[in-house]
Amino acid sequence: MTPHNHAPKDAYAETVLLPGDPLRAKWVAETFLDDAKLVNSVRNCLGYTGTYKGQKVSVQATGMGQPSLAIYVHELINLYGAKNFIRIGTCGGLNEKVKVRDVVLGVAASTDSAMNAGTFGRYHYAPHADFDLLRKAADLADERKMKFHAGGIVSSDVFYVEGGAKGYQPLLDHDILAVEMEAAALYTLAAKFNRKAIAICTMTDCLITGDEIDADARQSSLEEMATLSLDLAATL
Numbered sequence: 664m665t666p667h668n669h670a671p672k673d674a675y676a677e678t679v680l681l682p683g684d685p686l687r688a689k690w691v692a693e694t695f696l697d698d699a700k701l702v703n704s705v706r707n708c709l710g711y712t713g714t715y716k717g718q719k720v721s722v723q724a725t726g727m728g729q730p731s732l733a734i735y736v737h738e739l740i741n742l743y744g745a746k747n748f749i750r751i752g753t754c755g756g757l758n759e760k761v762k763v764r765d766v767v768l769g770v771a772a773s774t775d776s777a778m779n780a781g782t783f784g785r786y787h788y789a790p791h792a793d794f795d796l797l798r799k800a801a802d803l804a805d806e807r808k809m810k811f812h813a814g815g816i817v818s819s820d821v822f823y824v825e826g827g828a829k830g831y832q833p834l835l836d837h838d839i840l841a842v843e844m845e846a847a848a849l850y851t852l853a854a855k856f857n858r859k860a861i862a863i864c865t866m867t868d869c870l871i872t873g874d875e876i877d878a879d880a881r882q883s884s885l886e887e888m889a890t891l892s893l894d895l896a897a898t899l
């Protein structure tokens with residue numbers, strides 16, 4: 664038990680899906696898991712454990728931004744023994760080849776966050792996904808004939824970036840596909856504690872074209888990301 668999580672020590676599975684949004688955690692648990700039980704509701708940052716295709720799986724909301732995610736993931740690793748982390752997020756498009764509803768596998772996560780500066784000093788550490796998870800996720804997406812992209816993303820500390828897409832110009836110039844707000848901290852923590860992590864995100868709004876997911880399509884779009892991630896969890 665911690666100030667952020669009142670679940671007992673054995674409450675979580677080794678594999679944990681991590682949406683930012685607590686209601687996405689609830690939706691995944693109630694829609695796709697068998698025997699889902701609420702294990703954490705501190706601050707309404709909901710966490711559930713159940714089974715998927717016979718495999719024990721958890722889903723824990725992280726809130727928005729790297730400091731918030733880092734609290735939940737640090738505790739999941741160090742107090743709850745979690746081993747594999749699959750972020751299931753939304754992201755903004757930064758590249759015209761990524762269309763609304765497309766899934767992005769975050770191979771590496773650049774960031775403007777100061778969180779790693781103290782740790783790495785003069786180095787610019789490159790937070791990256793686990794290769795095993797990445798390869799399995801890409802293979803599963805291919806099997807489903809899903810449209811996905813694998814490449815660099817940016818974990819931004821700022822949602823409302825000055826100038827919109829133009830505010831990301833150096834990243835646009837270096838083939839970054841999308842922006843979200845948590846993957847860099849997740850990848851860094853996973854590397855530090857020898858765990859596996861990947862961010863799988865659905866593009867909901869393109870900062871270049873202004874295209875947005877429409878309300879009707881939102882659920883079904885996130886469903887592709889959720890079931891791909893659960894199928895990945897079932898292989899671990």
Ligand SMILES: O=P(O)(O)O[C@H]1O[C@H](CO)[C@@H](O)[C@H]1O
Pocket residue numbers: 681682683684726727728751752753754822842843844845
């Ligand atoms: O949909 P989630 O997982 O919350 O992810 C994205 O959405 C939030 C911003 O709206 C940030 O947390 C960003 O990373």
Ligand SMILES: O=c1cc[nH]c(=O)[nH]1
Pocket residue numbers: 753754755756822842843844867868870
């Ligand atoms: O962080 C995010 C997530 C979705 N869309 C954005 O523009 N930014």
